[in-house]
Amino acid sequence: MSARPDEAAGAVPDPSSPTDIEAIERRKADHLRLAASDRHQSPGAGWEDIHLVHDALPVTDAEDIDLGAELLGHRLRLPLVIAGMTGGHPMARDLNADLARAAERHAIAMGLGSQRAALRDPSVANTYSVARDVAPDAVLLANVGVSQLIDQRGERALGASELRDAVAMIRANALVIHLNYLEESVQPEGQRRARGALEAIAAAVRTVDVPVVLKETGGGISREVAIRARDEGVAALDVGGYGGTSFASIEAERAAAAGDMERARLGETFAHWGIPTPASVAACADVLPVIATGGLRSGLDAARAIALGATAVGIGRPMLQAAMVGDGALDRWIGAFEHELRTAVFLTGGRQARDLRSARRVVMGPTAVWLQHMTD
Numbered sequence: 001m002s003a004r005p006d007e008a009a010g011a012v013p014d015p016s017s018p019t020d021i022e023a024i025e026r027r028k029a030d031h032l033r034l035a036a037s038d039r040h041q042s043p044g045a046g047w048e049d050i051h052l053v054h055d056a057l058p059v060t061d062a063e064d065i066d067l068g069a070e071l072l073g074h075r076l077r078l079p080l081v082i083a084g085m086t087g088g089h090p091m092a093r094d095l096n097a098d099l100a101r102a103a104e105r106h107a108i109a110m111g112l113g114s115q116r117a118a119l120r121d122p123s124v125a126n127t128y129s130v131a132r133d134v135a136p137d138a139v140l141l142a143n144v145g146v147s148q149l150i151d152q153r154g155e156r157a158l159g160a161s162e163l164r165d166a167v168a169m170i171r172a173n174a175l176v177i178h179l180n181y182l183e184e185s186v187q188p189e190g191q192r193r194a195r196g197a198l199e200a201i202a203a204a205v206r207t208v209d210v211p212v213v214l215k216e217t218g219g220g221i222s223r224e225v226a227i228r229a230r231d232e233g234v235a236a237l238d239v240g241g242y243g244g245t246s247f248a249s250i251e252a253e254r255a256a257a258a259g260d261m262e263r264a265r266l267g268e269t270f271a272h273w274g275i276p277t278p279a280s281v282a283a284c285a286d287v288l289p290v291i292a293t294g295g296l297r298s299g300l301d302a303a304r305a306i307a308l309g310a311t312a313v314g315i316g317r318p319m320l321q322a323a324m325v326g327d328g329a330l331d332r333w334i335g336a337f338e339h340e341l342r343t344a345v346f347l348t349g350g351r352q353a354r355d356l357r358s359a360r361r362v363v364m365g366p367t368a369v370w371l372q373h374m375t376d
Protein backbone atom coordinates (compact mmCIF):
# COMPACT_ATOMS: atom_id res chain seq x y z
CA MET A 1 0.00 0.00 0.00
CA SER A 2 1.72 3.12 -1.13
CA ALA A 3 -0.86 5.80 -0.24
CA ARG A 4 0.33 8.43 2.21
CA PRO A 5 -1.80 10.74 4.34
CA ASP A 6 -0.52 13.82 2.55
CA GLU A 7 -1.81 12.53 -0.79
CA ALA A 8 -5.26 13.67 0.27
CA ALA A 9 -3.97 17.09 1.33
CA GLY A 10 -5.40 20.10 -0.39
CA ALA A 11 -8.96 18.77 -0.50
CA VAL A 12 -11.26 21.74 0.04
CA PRO A 13 -14.58 21.21 1.81
CA ASP A 14 -17.65 22.52 0.03
CA PRO A 15 -20.22 23.18 2.74
CA SER A 16 -22.60 24.83 0.29
CA SER A 17 -23.26 21.52 -1.51
CA PRO A 18 -24.25 19.02 1.15
CA THR A 19 -25.47 16.42 -1.30
CA ASP A 20 -22.89 16.99 -3.97
CA ILE A 21 -21.17 13.69 -4.66
CA GLU A 22 -17.79 15.27 -5.20
CA ALA A 23 -18.19 17.04 -1.85
CA ILE A 24 -18.84 13.66 -0.15
CA GLU A 25 -15.75 12.18 -1.82
CA ARG A 26 -13.62 15.18 -0.79
CA ARG A 27 -14.89 14.93 2.77
CA LYS A 28 -13.92 11.24 2.92
CA ALA A 29 -10.42 12.11 1.73
CA ASP A 30 -10.26 14.95 4.31
CA HIS A 31 -11.19 12.47 7.05
CA LEU A 32 -8.38 10.10 6.08
CA ARG A 33 -5.83 12.90 6.04
CA LEU A 34 -6.96 14.47 9.32
CA ALA A 35 -7.41 11.15 11.17
CA ALA A 36 -3.81 10.32 10.37
CA SER A 37 -2.60 13.41 12.29
CA ASP A 38 -2.11 13.32 16.08
CA ARG A 39 -4.16 16.50 16.54
CA HIS A 40 -7.49 14.67 16.55
CA GLN A 41 -6.79 11.98 19.11
CA SER A 42 -8.60 12.36 22.44
CA PRO A 43 -6.33 12.15 25.50
CA GLY A 44 -7.56 8.59 26.13
CA ALA A 45 -10.61 6.53 27.04
CA GLY A 46 -9.31 5.63 30.51
CA TRP A 47 -8.28 2.03 29.77
CA GLU A 48 -5.22 2.48 32.00
CA ASP A 49 -7.61 2.95 34.97
CA ILE A 50 -8.64 -0.70 34.61
CA HIS A 51 -6.22 -3.12 36.25
CA LEU A 52 -6.67 -6.86 35.72
CA VAL A 53 -5.42 -8.63 38.81
CA HIS A 54 -2.37 -10.81 38.27
CA ASP A 55 -2.69 -14.58 38.79
CA ALA A 56 0.72 -15.92 39.82
CA LEU A 57 -0.34 -19.53 39.15
CA PRO A 58 -1.89 -19.75 35.64
CA VAL A 59 -3.76 -22.98 34.91
CA THR A 60 -2.90 -23.49 31.26
CA ASP A 61 -0.04 -23.09 28.77
CA ALA A 62 -0.04 -19.66 27.12
CA GLU A 63 0.06 -21.22 23.64
CA ASP A 64 -3.07 -23.31 24.34
CA ILE A 65 -5.26 -20.30 25.10
CA ASP A 66 -8.19 -19.94 22.70
CA LEU A 67 -8.62 -16.31 21.67
CA GLY A 68 -11.55 -16.94 19.32
CA ALA A 69 -14.89 -15.15 19.56
CA GLU A 70 -18.40 -15.61 18.23
CA LEU A 71 -19.71 -12.40 16.63
CA LEU A 72 -23.06 -12.07 14.83
CA GLY A 73 -23.16 -15.83 14.35
CA HIS A 74 -19.65 -16.06 12.93
CA ARG A 75 -16.51 -17.46 14.46
CA LEU A 76 -13.51 -15.09 14.52
CA ARG A 77 -9.96 -16.28 15.28
CA LEU A 78 -9.45 -13.14 17.36
CA PRO A 79 -12.10 -10.86 18.94
CA LEU A 80 -11.06 -8.12 16.53
CA VAL A 81 -12.90 -5.91 14.05
CA ILE A 82 -11.14 -3.49 11.72
CA ALA A 83 -13.36 -0.47 12.34
CA GLY A 84 -15.29 0.84 9.33
CA MET A 85 -13.41 3.79 7.92
CA THR A 86 -13.39 4.38 4.26
CA GLY A 87 -14.62 4.03 0.69
CA GLY A 88 -15.90 6.32 -2.02
CA HIS A 89 -12.72 7.89 -3.38
CA PRO A 90 -9.67 6.63 -5.28
CA MET A 91 -7.29 6.26 -2.32
CA ALA A 92 -9.92 4.25 -0.43
CA ARG A 93 -9.87 1.36 -2.89
CA ASP A 94 -6.28 0.36 -2.10
CA LEU A 95 -6.78 0.92 1.62
CA ASN A 96 -9.91 -1.23 1.75
CA ALA A 97 -8.19 -3.94 -0.31
CA ASP A 98 -5.21 -4.03 2.09
CA LEU A 99 -7.43 -4.02 5.19
CA ALA A 100 -9.67 -6.75 3.75
CA ARG A 101 -6.71 -8.98 2.84
CA ALA A 102 -5.55 -8.65 6.45
CA ALA A 103 -9.05 -9.53 7.70
CA GLU A 104 -9.05 -12.63 5.49
CA ARG A 105 -5.53 -13.73 6.52
CA HIS A 106 -6.24 -13.37 10.23
CA ALA A 107 -9.91 -14.52 10.16
CA ILE A 108 -11.09 -11.32 11.81
CA ALA A 109 -13.95 -8.97 10.86
CA MET A 110 -13.82 -5.72 8.91
CA GLY A 111 -16.17 -2.78 8.60
CA LEU A 112 -16.41 -0.62 5.50
CA GLY A 113 -16.82 3.14 5.63
CA SER A 114 -20.18 4.77 4.95
CA GLN A 115 -21.49 3.55 1.58
CA ARG A 116 -23.53 6.67 0.98
CA ALA A 117 -21.12 7.79 -1.76
CA ALA A 118 -21.54 4.55 -3.73
CA LEU A 119 -25.31 4.46 -3.29
CA ARG A 120 -25.47 7.93 -4.85
CA ASP A 121 -22.72 7.30 -7.42
CA PRO A 122 -22.32 3.63 -8.46
CA SER A 123 -19.04 4.43 -10.22
CA VAL A 124 -17.27 4.35 -6.82
CA ALA A 125 -18.89 1.07 -5.69
CA ASN A 126 -15.67 -0.78 -6.50
CA THR A 127 -13.84 1.11 -3.73
CA TYR A 128 -16.04 -0.94 -1.34
CA SER A 129 -16.69 -4.17 -3.27
CA VAL A 130 -12.94 -4.69 -3.60
CA ALA A 131 -13.05 -5.83 0.02
CA ARG A 132 -15.24 -8.84 -0.83
CA ASP A 133 -13.24 -9.53 -4.00
CA VAL A 134 -10.05 -10.04 -1.98
CA ALA A 135 -11.66 -11.44 1.19
CA PRO A 136 -14.22 -14.06 0.12
CA ASP A 137 -14.54 -15.59 3.60
CA ALA A 138 -14.03 -12.63 5.96
CA VAL A 139 -16.86 -11.22 8.05
CA LEU A 140 -17.58 -7.88 6.33
CA LEU A 141 -19.88 -5.18 7.71
CA ALA A 142 -21.78 -2.82 5.39
CA ASN A 143 -22.21 0.75 6.66
CA VAL A 144 -24.72 3.58 6.31
CA GLY A 145 -25.33 6.61 8.51
CA VAL A 146 -28.52 7.08 10.51
CA SER A 147 -28.97 10.58 9.09
CA GLN A 148 -29.24 9.04 5.62
CA LEU A 149 -32.25 7.04 6.80
CA ILE A 150 -34.19 10.27 7.31
CA ASP A 151 -35.15 12.92 4.72
CA GLN A 152 -32.67 15.76 5.13
CA ARG A 153 -32.77 19.22 3.63
CA GLY A 154 -31.76 18.66 0.01
CA GLU A 155 -31.30 14.89 0.30
CA ARG A 156 -33.97 12.22 0.42
CA ALA A 157 -33.70 9.23 2.75
CA LEU A 158 -32.18 6.01 1.44
CA GLY A 159 -34.93 3.60 0.37
CA ALA A 160 -35.30 -0.10 1.20
CA SER A 161 -33.72 -1.16 -2.10
CA GLU A 162 -30.68 1.06 -1.45
CA LEU A 163 -30.15 -0.50 1.96
CA ARG A 164 -30.29 -3.93 0.32
CA ASP A 165 -27.86 -2.66 -2.35
CA ALA A 166 -25.39 -1.59 0.37
CA VAL A 167 -25.46 -5.13 1.77
CA ALA A 168 -25.25 -6.76 -1.67
CA MET A 169 -22.35 -4.48 -2.75
CA ILE A 170 -19.98 -6.32 -0.42
CA ARG A 171 -22.08 -9.44 0.25
CA ALA A 172 -22.06 -8.21 3.82
CA ASN A 173 -22.55 -10.39 6.87
CA ALA A 174 -24.25 -7.53 8.73
CA LEU A 175 -25.38 -3.95 8.19
CA VAL A 176 -23.93 -1.29 10.46
CA ILE A 177 -25.97 1.88 10.97
CA HIS A 178 -23.67 4.52 12.37
CA LEU A 179 -24.82 7.24 14.75
CA ASN A 180 -22.81 10.44 14.42
CA TYR A 181 -24.93 13.36 15.56
CA LEU A 182 -21.93 14.85 17.37
CA GLU A 183 -20.01 14.97 14.11
CA GLU A 184 -23.04 16.18 12.14
CA SER A 185 -23.51 18.98 14.69
CA VAL A 186 -20.04 20.34 14.02
CA GLN A 187 -19.73 19.57 10.31
CA PRO A 188 -20.46 22.67 8.22
CA GLU A 189 -22.54 20.56 5.80
CA GLY A 190 -23.85 18.30 8.61
CA GLN A 191 -27.28 16.67 8.57
CA ARG A 192 -29.00 17.36 11.87
CA ARG A 193 -32.51 16.04 11.36
CA ALA A 194 -33.00 13.23 13.87
CA ARG A 195 -36.75 12.91 14.37
CA GLY A 196 -37.88 9.39 13.46
CA ALA A 197 -34.37 7.91 13.68
CA LEU A 198 -35.36 4.96 15.86
CA GLU A 199 -38.33 4.14 13.61
CA ALA A 200 -36.03 4.30 10.57
CA ILE A 201 -33.60 1.91 12.28
CA ALA A 202 -36.49 -0.46 13.05
CA ALA A 203 -37.57 -0.31 9.40
CA ALA A 204 -34.01 -1.09 8.29
CA VAL A 205 -33.96 -4.12 10.59
CA ARG A 206 -37.09 -5.42 8.81
CA THR A 207 -35.71 -4.59 5.37
CA VAL A 208 -32.33 -6.31 5.21
CA ASP A 209 -31.78 -10.03 5.56
CA VAL A 210 -28.63 -9.70 7.69
CA PRO A 211 -28.27 -8.62 11.33
CA VAL A 212 -28.19 -4.88 12.02
CA VAL A 213 -25.51 -3.37 14.27
CA LEU A 214 -25.92 0.12 15.75
CA LYS A 215 -22.58 1.90 15.95
CA GLU A 216 -21.61 5.20 17.57
CA THR A 217 -18.59 7.11 16.33
CA GLY A 218 -17.16 8.79 19.43
CA GLY A 219 -20.13 9.72 21.62
CA GLY A 220 -20.70 6.27 23.16
CA ILE A 221 -24.01 4.45 23.76
CA SER A 222 -25.89 4.52 27.06
CA ARG A 223 -27.86 1.63 28.53
CA GLU A 224 -31.15 3.39 27.74
CA VAL A 225 -30.28 3.71 24.05
CA ALA A 226 -29.08 0.08 24.02
CA ILE A 227 -32.47 -1.08 25.35
CA ARG A 228 -34.38 0.98 22.76
CA ALA A 229 -32.19 -0.51 20.03
CA ARG A 230 -32.64 -4.07 21.29
CA ASP A 231 -36.41 -3.60 21.46
CA GLU A 232 -36.41 -2.68 17.76
CA GLY A 233 -34.52 -5.82 16.76
CA VAL A 234 -30.95 -4.50 16.58
CA ALA A 235 -28.60 -7.50 16.91
CA ALA A 236 -25.47 -5.89 18.40
CA LEU A 237 -23.88 -2.57 19.31
CA ASP A 238 -20.57 -1.00 18.45
CA VAL A 239 -20.44 1.46 21.31
CA GLY A 240 -17.94 3.85 19.69
CA GLY A 241 -17.14 5.74 22.86
CA TYR A 242 -15.08 8.80 23.69
CA GLY A 243 -11.35 8.33 23.94
CA GLY A 244 -9.94 7.75 20.48
CA THR A 245 -10.28 9.49 17.14
CA SER A 246 -12.39 12.62 17.67
CA PHE A 247 -14.70 13.63 14.85
CA ALA A 248 -15.72 16.78 16.73
CA SER A 249 -12.08 17.82 16.53
CA ILE A 250 -11.66 16.72 12.89
CA GLU A 251 -14.78 18.62 11.85
CA ALA A 252 -13.63 21.68 13.82
CA GLU A 253 -10.51 21.80 11.67
CA ARG A 254 -12.55 21.32 8.49
CA ALA A 255 -14.95 24.08 9.59
CA ALA A 256 -12.05 26.45 10.26
CA ALA A 257 -10.60 25.68 6.81
CA ALA A 258 -14.00 26.52 5.31
CA GLY A 259 -14.10 29.83 7.23
CA ASP A 260 -16.98 28.70 9.46
CA MET A 261 -15.51 29.89 12.76
CA GLU A 262 -18.71 29.34 14.72
CA ARG A 263 -18.70 25.62 13.96
CA ALA A 264 -14.95 25.48 14.47
CA ARG A 265 -15.50 26.80 17.96
CA LEU A 266 -18.39 24.39 18.53
CA GLY A 267 -16.15 21.46 17.61
CA GLU A 268 -13.41 22.56 19.97
CA THR A 269 -15.94 23.11 22.77
CA PHE A 270 -17.35 19.61 22.28
CA ALA A 271 -14.04 17.88 21.57
CA HIS A 272 -14.27 16.06 24.92
CA TRP A 273 -17.97 15.24 24.73
CA GLY A 274 -19.12 11.64 25.03
CA ILE A 275 -19.34 8.55 27.20
CA PRO A 276 -15.84 7.05 27.55
CA THR A 277 -15.64 3.68 25.82
CA PRO A 278 -15.12 1.58 29.00
CA ALA A 279 -18.24 3.06 30.64
CA SER A 280 -20.30 2.53 27.51
CA VAL A 281 -19.17 -1.11 27.25
CA ALA A 282 -20.07 -1.77 30.89
CA ALA A 283 -23.45 -0.03 30.50
CA CYS A 284 -24.53 -1.98 27.41
CA ALA A 285 -22.92 -5.42 27.66
CA ASP A 286 -25.82 -7.14 29.38
CA VAL A 287 -28.30 -5.67 26.90
CA LEU A 288 -26.76 -6.73 23.56
CA PRO A 289 -23.45 -8.16 22.28
CA VAL A 290 -20.97 -5.27 22.26
CA ILE A 291 -18.07 -4.33 20.01
CA ALA A 292 -15.85 -1.93 21.99
CA THR A 293 -14.46 0.79 19.73
CA GLY A 294 -12.89 4.15 20.58
CA GLY A 295 -9.33 4.58 21.79
CA LEU A 296 -8.30 0.92 22.06
CA ARG A 297 -4.62 0.77 21.27
CA SER A 298 -3.40 -2.70 22.32
CA GLY A 299 -4.37 -6.27 23.07
CA LEU A 300 -4.27 -5.33 26.76
CA ASP A 301 -6.95 -2.67 26.14
CA ALA A 302 -8.95 -5.40 24.39
CA ALA A 303 -8.56 -7.64 27.45
CA ARG A 304 -9.87 -4.82 29.65
CA ALA A 305 -12.83 -4.29 27.31
CA ILE A 306 -13.68 -8.01 27.33
CA ALA A 307 -13.42 -7.97 31.13
CA LEU A 308 -16.12 -5.26 31.09
CA GLY A 309 -18.32 -7.44 28.89
CA ALA A 310 -17.33 -6.74 25.27
CA THR A 311 -17.62 -9.57 22.75
CA ALA A 312 -15.01 -8.06 20.42
CA VAL A 313 -13.13 -4.81 19.94
CA GLY A 314 -12.92 -2.40 17.00
CA ILE A 315 -9.70 -0.68 16.03
CA GLY A 316 -9.72 2.38 13.78
CA ARG A 317 -6.75 4.68 13.51
CA PRO A 318 -3.98 2.16 14.33
CA MET A 319 -5.22 -0.03 11.45
CA LEU A 320 -5.39 2.97 9.14
CA GLN A 321 -1.85 3.99 10.03
CA ALA A 322 -0.55 0.46 9.54
CA ALA A 323 -2.28 0.17 6.15
CA MET A 324 -0.69 3.45 5.11
CA VAL A 325 2.77 2.25 6.13
CA GLY A 326 2.40 -1.00 4.16
CA ASP A 327 5.22 -3.57 4.13
CA GLY A 328 3.60 -5.97 6.57
CA ALA A 329 2.72 -3.29 9.16
CA LEU A 330 -0.86 -4.59 9.43
CA ASP A 331 0.35 -8.13 10.13
CA ARG A 332 2.80 -6.81 12.72
CA TRP A 333 0.10 -4.77 14.46
CA ILE A 334 -2.36 -7.68 14.54
CA GLY A 335 0.42 -10.05 15.67
CA ALA A 336 1.34 -7.75 18.58
CA PHE A 337 -2.35 -7.39 19.49
CA GLU A 338 -2.73 -11.18 19.60
CA HIS A 339 0.38 -11.58 21.73
CA GLU A 340 -0.75 -8.91 24.21
CA LEU A 341 -4.26 -10.35 24.49
CA ARG A 342 -2.90 -13.88 24.94
CA THR A 343 -0.56 -12.64 27.68
CA ALA A 344 -3.41 -10.88 29.51
CA VAL A 345 -5.56 -14.04 29.46
CA PHE A 346 -2.58 -16.14 30.59
CA LEU A 347 -1.69 -13.80 33.46
CA THR A 348 -5.28 -13.66 34.71
CA GLY A 349 -5.47 -17.44 34.85
CA GLY A 350 -7.85 -17.93 31.92
CA ARG A 351 -8.12 -20.67 29.29
CA GLN A 352 -9.95 -18.59 26.69
CA ALA A 353 -10.48 -14.91 25.97
CA ARG A 354 -14.01 -14.87 27.32
CA ASP A 355 -12.70 -16.03 30.74
CA LEU A 356 -11.60 -12.39 31.10
CA ARG A 357 -15.23 -11.59 31.90
CA SER A 358 -14.83 -13.22 35.28
CA ALA A 359 -11.28 -11.98 35.87
CA ARG A 360 -10.76 -10.01 39.06
CA ARG A 361 -10.23 -6.32 38.31
CA VAL A 362 -9.62 -3.01 40.07
CA VAL A 363 -10.98 0.15 38.45
CA MET A 364 -9.57 3.49 39.52
CA GLY A 365 -9.82 7.19 38.79
CA PRO A 366 -12.48 8.84 36.62
CA THR A 367 -13.25 5.50 34.93
CA ALA A 368 -14.45 4.09 38.27
CA VAL A 369 -16.82 7.04 38.66
CA TRP A 370 -18.12 6.68 35.10
CA LEU A 371 -18.69 2.94 35.57
CA GLN A 372 -20.56 3.51 38.79
CA HIS A 373 -22.90 6.09 37.27
CA MET A 374 -23.43 4.37 33.91
CA THR A 375 -24.23 0.93 35.32
CA ASP A 376 -26.53 2.06 38.17
Ligand SMILES: Cc1cc2nc3c(=O)[nH]c(=O)nc-3n(C[C@H](O)[C@H](O)[C@H](O)COP(=O)(O)O)c2cc1C
Pocket residue numbers: 031032035083084085086112113114143176178215216217218240243244245293294295296314315316317318320
Ligand atom coordinates in the same frame (compact mmCIF):
# COMPACT_ATOMS: atom_id res chain seq x y z
C1 LIG B 1 -10.73 8.16 8.55
C2 LIG B 1 -11.88 7.61 9.31
C3 LIG B 1 -13.12 7.49 8.71
C4 LIG B 1 -14.20 6.94 9.39
N1 LIG B 1 -15.40 6.77 8.73
C5 LIG B 1 -16.39 6.08 9.36
C6 LIG B 1 -17.57 5.74 8.63
O1 LIG B 1 -17.74 6.07 7.47
N2 LIG B 1 -18.52 5.03 9.29
C7 LIG B 1 -18.38 4.66 10.60
O2 LIG B 1 -19.25 3.98 11.16
N3 LIG B 1 -17.28 5.00 11.30
C8 LIG B 1 -16.28 5.68 10.72
N4 LIG B 1 -15.13 5.98 11.41
C9 LIG B 1 -15.06 5.72 12.86
C10 LIG B 1 -14.32 4.43 13.19
O3 LIG B 1 -15.05 3.30 12.75
C11 LIG B 1 -14.07 4.31 14.71
O4 LIG B 1 -15.32 4.26 15.36
C12 LIG B 1 -13.28 5.51 15.25
O5 LIG B 1 -12.16 5.75 14.42
C13 LIG B 1 -12.79 5.26 16.70
O6 LIG B 1 -11.82 4.26 16.75
P1 LIG B 1 -10.26 4.63 16.98
O7 LIG B 1 -10.19 5.48 18.20
O8 LIG B 1 -9.60 3.28 17.13
O9 LIG B 1 -9.81 5.36 15.75
C14 LIG B 1 -14.04 6.52 10.74
C15 LIG B 1 -12.78 6.66 11.35
C16 LIG B 1 -11.71 7.18 10.67
C17 LIG B 1 -10.39 7.27 11.37
